[in-house]
Amino acid sequence: MIQNRNLNEIQKELNSGKLLLVDAVKYYLDKISSQKHLNVFISVFENDALTRAEEIQKKINSGTAGKLAGLVISVKDVITIKDKLHTCGSKILSNYTSVYNATVIERLISEDAIIIGKVNCDEFAMGSSNENSYFGAVLNPVDNSRVPGGSSGGSAVSVAADMCMVSLGSETGGSIRQPASFCGITGLKATYGRISRFGLTAFASSFDSIGIFGKNDYDIAAVLEVISGEDEYDSTSAKEKVPEFTVETGNNIKPGEIIFGYAKEYFEDGLNEEIKNGILKKIEFLKNKGFEVKEISLPHSKYVIQTYYILTSAEASSNLARYDGVRFGFKSENHSNLEEMYVNTRSEGFGAEVKRRIMLGTYVLSSGYYDAYYKKGQKMRRKITEDFENAFKEVDYIISPTTPTTAFKLGEKNDDPLAMYLNDIYTASVNLAAIPAISVPAGNDSNGLPFGIQIMGKKFDEAGLLKVSKLFI
Amino acid sequence: MKEILQKYEPVIGLEIHAQMKTKTKAFCRCSTEFNAPSNSNVCPVCLGHPGVLPVLNEELVNFILKMGLATNCKIKERSIFARKNYFYPDLSKGYQITQFETPICYGGYLDIELKDDTKRKIGITRIHMEEDAGKSIHDFSDDESLIDFNRCGVPLIEIVSEPDIRTIEEATTYLNKVKQLLVYLEINDGNMEEGSLRCDANISIRKKGEEKFGTRTEIKNLNSFRNVADALEAEFNRQYEVIESGDKVYYTTMTYDATLKKTSPLRSKEEAHDYRYFPEPDLVYVEVNENKLESIKNELPELPEEKKLRFKKDYLLPDYDINILVQDKELSNFYEQVTSNLATKNEKTFKTSSNIILSEVLRVLNDEKIDLKNLKLKPVNISELIGFVSRNEINNNTAKDVFNEMFTTGKNASEIIKEKNLIQVSDDNLIIEIINKIILENKSEADRYKSGESKLKGVLVGKIMKESKGKANPQKVNELLDKLIEN
Ligand SMILES: [Zn+2]
Numbered sequence: 001m002i003q004n005r006n007l008n009e010i011q012k013e014l015n016s017g018k019l020l021l022v023d024a025v026k027y028y029l030d031k032i033s034s035q036k037h038l039n040v041f042i043s044v045f046e047n048d049a050l051t052r053a054e055e056i057q058k059k060i061n062s063g064t065a066g067k068l069a070g071l072v073i074s075v076k077d078v079i080t081i082k083d084k085l086h087t088c089g090s091k092i093l094s095n096y097t098s099v100y101n102a103t104v105i106e107r108l109i110s111e112d113a114i115i116i117g118k119v120n121c122d123e124f125a126m127g128s129s130n131e132n133s134y135f136g137a138v139l140n141p142v143d144n145s146r147v148p149g150g151s152s153g154g155s156a157v158s159v160a161a162d163m164c165m166v167s168l169g170s171e172t173g174g175s176i177r178q179p180a181s182f183c184g185i186t187g188l189k190a191t192y193g194r195i196s197r198f199g200l201t202a203f204a205s206s207f208d209s210i211g212i213f214g215k216n217d218y219d220i221a222a223v224l225e226v227i228s229g230e231d232e233y234d235s236t237s238a239k240e241k242v243p244e245f246t247v248e249t250g251n252n253i254k255p256g257e258i259i260f261g262y263a264k265e266y267f268e269d270g271l272n273e274e275i276k277n278g279i280l281k282k283i284e285f286l287k288n289k290g291f292e293v294k295e296i297s298l299p300h301s302k303y304v305i306q307t308y309y310i311l312t313s314a315e316a317s318s319n320l321a322r323y324d325g326v327r328f329g330f331k332s333e334n335h336s337n338l339e340e341m342y343v344n345t346r347s348e349g350f351g352a353e354v355k356r357r358i359m360l361g362t363y364v365l366s367s368g369y370y371d372a373y374y375k376k377g378q379k380m381r382r383k384i385t386e387d388f389e390n391a392f393k394e395v396d397y398i399i400s401p402t403t404p405t406t407a408f409k410l411g412e413k414n415d416d417p418l419a420m421y422l423n424d425i426y427t428a429s430v431n432l433a434a435i436p437a438i439s440v441p442a443g444n445d446s447n448g449l450p451f452g453i454q455i456m457g458k459k460f461d462e463a464g465l466l467k468v469s470k471l472f473i
Numbered sequence: 474m475k476e477i478l479q480k481y482e483p484v485i486g487l488e489i490h491a492q493m494k495t496k497t498k499a500f501c502r503c504s505t506e507f508n509a510p511s512n513s514n515v516c517p518v519c520l521g522h523p524g525v526l527p528v529l530n531e532e533l534v535n536f537i538l539k540m541g542l543a544t545n546c547k548i549k550e551r552s553i554f555a556r557k558n559y560f561y562p563d564l565s566k567g568y569q570i571t572q573f574e575t576p577i578c579y580g581g582y583l584d585i586e587l588k589d590d591t592k593r594k595i596g597i598t599r600i601h602m603e604e605d606a607g608k609s610i611h612d613f614s615d616d617e618s619l620i621d622f623n624r625c626g627v628p629l630i631e632i633v634s635e636p637d638i639r640t641i642e643e644a645t646t647y648l649n650k651v652k653q654l655l656v657y658l659e660i661n662d663g664n665m666e667e668g669s670l671r672c673d674a675n676i677s678i679r680k681k682g683e684e685k686f687g688t689r690t691e692i693k694n695l696n697s698f699r700n701v702a703d704a705l706e707a708e709f710n711r712q713y714e715v716i717e718s719g720d721k722v723y724y725t726t727m728t729y730d731a732t733l734k735k736t737s738p739l740r741s742k743e744e745a746h747d748y749r750y751f752p753e754p755d756l757v758y759v760e761v762n763e764n765k766l767e768s769i770k771n772e773l774p775e776l777p778e779e780k781k782l783r784f785k786k787d788y789l790l791p792d793y794d795i796n797i798l799v800q801d802k803e804l805s806n807f808y809e810q811v812t813s814n815l816a817t818k819n820e821k822t823f824k825t826s827s828n829i830i831l832s833e834v835l836r837v838l839n840d841e842k843i844d845l846k847n848l849k850l851k852p853v854n855i856s857e858l859i860g861f862v863s864r865n866e867i868n869n870n871t872a873k874d875v876f877n878e879m880f881t882t883g884k885n886a887s888e889i890i891k892e893k894n895l896i897q898v899s900d901d902n903l904i905i906e907i908i909n910k911i912i913l914e915n916k917s918e919a920d921r922y923k924s925g926e927s928k929l930k931g932v933l934v935g936k937i938m939k940e941s942k943g944k945a946n947p948q949k950v951n952e953l954l955d956k957l958i959e960n
Contacts, residue, residue, distance in 0.1 A: 079524070080522075080523065088523065198524065201524045233528060235529065235755070235756055235757050315751075315754055317558075317749075318556050320567075367749075
């Protein structure tokens with residue numbers, strides 16, 4: 001009844017009385033409880049959601065409902081919701097309840113969105129497979145033996161498996177676009193600063209962005225319109241005016257209006273042949289429609305992964321220092337002095353990947369290594385950003401594969417962190433350059449596994465990305 | 474120490490941490506109120522909860538710019554914050570937000586004046602913004618510590634001097650000057666005992682005449698002028714003994730024990746911190762443009778040096794009086810309130826006002842151990858008292874007595890003078906009557922004075938004053954006595 005309909009269509013049915021909001025909520029709650037094996041939700045707000053549905057239904061009936069009335073959304077468990085468990089997929093916060101709402105949550109609630117629950121993710125958003133969660137791995141709904149991608153794996157699956165309409169995820173280096181690609185849905189990462197980070201648990205502050213998973217451009221536009229914009233609680237939030245994305249994306253892009261580019265560096269070794277052919281076919285498709293598509297170069301692409309891991313780990317090592325057992329969260333019982341309390345709390349509370357990155361980050365910031373790693377990393381970040389600035393002088397959008405492979409098997413890369421890190425090879429550059437990008441379903445491989453096409457845009461051109469994404473559907 | 478000082482000289486630099494009197498904390502909106510119940514001025518931001526972000530308090534920028542301008546600093550158009558990473562339970566986020574590579578104020582100086590009137594210029598390397606940590610309370614129980622986070626996130630500025638200080642007197646004079654400016658600017662309460670002003674001292678020693686600096690040590694957390702002086706002396710002596718015994722001084726962080734009057738290492742080299750400073754990614758640049766700087770300049774209150782010049786010009790006071798009055802902003806304000814209420818304003822009444830304040834007011838403040846703001850006597854009461862002196866209705870000695878009476882009883886000058894009938898006699902006829910009486914009663918002294926024994930005048934005047942119960946106008950007594958003796 002509501003499957004595969006966008007918010008606009010659902011709102012029409014709600015307004016006409018054909019659909020009751022409580023029934024929509026029940027539909028999603030049923031989907032959640034019938035697919036528990038996918039291990040998507042950490043918390044389900046069944047009662048809250050049903051109560052809210054009744055309240056919002058009254059507003060719908062009286063014509064006073066907010067912009068997002070009818071929207072049922074899940075939230076990655078790194079974004080705070082007042083009085084709700086806030087685990088970040090970690091043992092160290094497994095007993096922690098947040099005391100305040102993230103800015104995005106405040107904005108969603110005030111426009112009458114219904115939050116149905118908080119979803120699983122890699123611990124502190126560190127990972128590309130959603131296997132690094134204290135609450136266990138999330139399974140890919142297309143093939144349960146495979147990973148859904150990460151770190152926002154729970155968000156991607158909650159949408160792909162129809163447990164909600166849209167989901168809020170977050171990414172530091174592809175954590176929305178990669179799982180969107182693996183699960184066959186759309187994932188948008190907005191420009192850094194477009195969406196307030198207040199309430200988003202920090203992994204790497206200068207990279208972290210909240211983003212949106214959905215099945216169609218309209219739903220993503222509707223949520224983006226509500227959660228974007230300057231926030232007095234986040235000094236890095238952008239003052240940039242927020243367009244009416246739902247209106248903007250109603251227009252179609254025509255050949256001659258824009259120029260596409262594709263970076264040759266994104267089609268080299270390591271890219272799965274089937275994905276490569278799939279993306280090249282899309283390029284042909286655009287050309288056949290009359291669009292200009294140019295080959296461009298992003299010469300510093302080969303340094304993206306190194307730069308990304310040095311800088312994000314450095315910031316993470318500092319951001320995660322607050323989890324010390326003193327004020328909140330898990331505290332090891334096993335200690336007889338302060339030093340032991342710190343060491344045991346953090347050793348027992350954090351998982352292996354988080355510890356690996358804290359150690360790496362501590363190392364690259366330590367005196368004697370700062371210049372060789374952190375400072376050099378910052379310089380390279382500047383170079384990578386300039387690559388994009390130069391490219392965007394020639395073209396309006398850059399298209400590429402989202403991931404080098406389709407979803408891999410659970411456990412396949414657990415012993416090889418470097419192979420895992422290479423999953424981010426096409427996505428992390430976007431976070432380094434602080435630009436927006438979207439991943440849209442582009443086809444399936446011979447095993448039936450989905451893969452996405454990535455479109456990268458100029459800063460603050462999310463509306464353009466959403467419009468362009470419609471060309472591929 | 475004196476003999477050592479002939480061979481060695483100390484090289485000293487001070488780092489002064491001053492808590493800013495902003496209404497709210499540096500990066501959240503919690504109150505900075507002192508003495509609030511423990512952990513009542515806290516929020517998710519200053520407690521370092523997951524997901525929170527700092528937002529810079531603009532008032533803090535205004536405050537530090539005032540201090541920068543008052544200390545002749547250059548101002549950075551764009552400065553950034555950094556994180557100083559270390560673990561301590563009262564440091565909620567596991568890092569302190571501070572400024573590291575680019576402080577907002579840099580390259581300034583202060584002129585100080587020493588007791589022997591020599592002047593010295595002390596360079597100021599930098600002044601930067603940072604946040605304070607909470608307070609650990611260890612003496613509550615044996616196996617637990619308590620933490621009060623009220624102070625966590627309270628803004629501080631750190632004023633770092635060049636190693637330009639060469640004596641302990643220079644160190645305390647410089648510290649006092651910094652404190653005086655902070656108080657004049659109304660950005661800090663100048664209270665070292667309550668910890669709103671704290672000082673770390675860097676000191677090395679070198680043979681006299683040597684150009685090169687020795688290895689310094691840093692004495693942490695000195696909380697009074699006395700401690701700064703004593704700790705520097707103790708550390709100077711310690712370093713002297715180390716060097717004389719043929720050993721080397723190593724860079725260490727020291728702590729000073731005021732009871733033992735000794736410095737000792739705070740932590741060993743193995744425990745030395747690597748703070749892993751890096752730019753704070755949650756905050757944007759601090760921008761200071763010309764307009765902002767101009768408006769801060771316009772907001773600057775009158776500073777001590779300007780005030781001294783004005784006091785000289787407006788009140789014609791001697792330097793000695795001016796220095797004492799201006800040293801303390803409150804005291805100089807008090808003085809100006811007294812003079813503004815005077816019925817007759819002239820050099821004489823201005824000086825009398827200063828005399829009463831410097832001798833009587835300061836004495837009672839000192840005796841009663843109270844602050845000027847707790848003094849019940851108001852400036853206008855003192856102005857009234859000075860009115861009686863300037864009209865020659867009472868003399869200076871009587872004025873002191875009346876002041877004391879005013880202080881103890883709370884009555885005003887006119888009441889006391891009326892009650893005790895203290896108005897001095899200036900009527901020539903009345904005074905002549907008394908003088909004649911005394912001359913008659915003391916014939917031989919009067920004759921000897923007449924024949925040139927001038928020292929006897931004092932004796933005669935004393936007797937006349939006594940006869941008048943202290944009320945005779947002394948000037949008139951002097952004049953009339955000479956006139957009557959001549960005849
Ligand atoms: Zn606070």
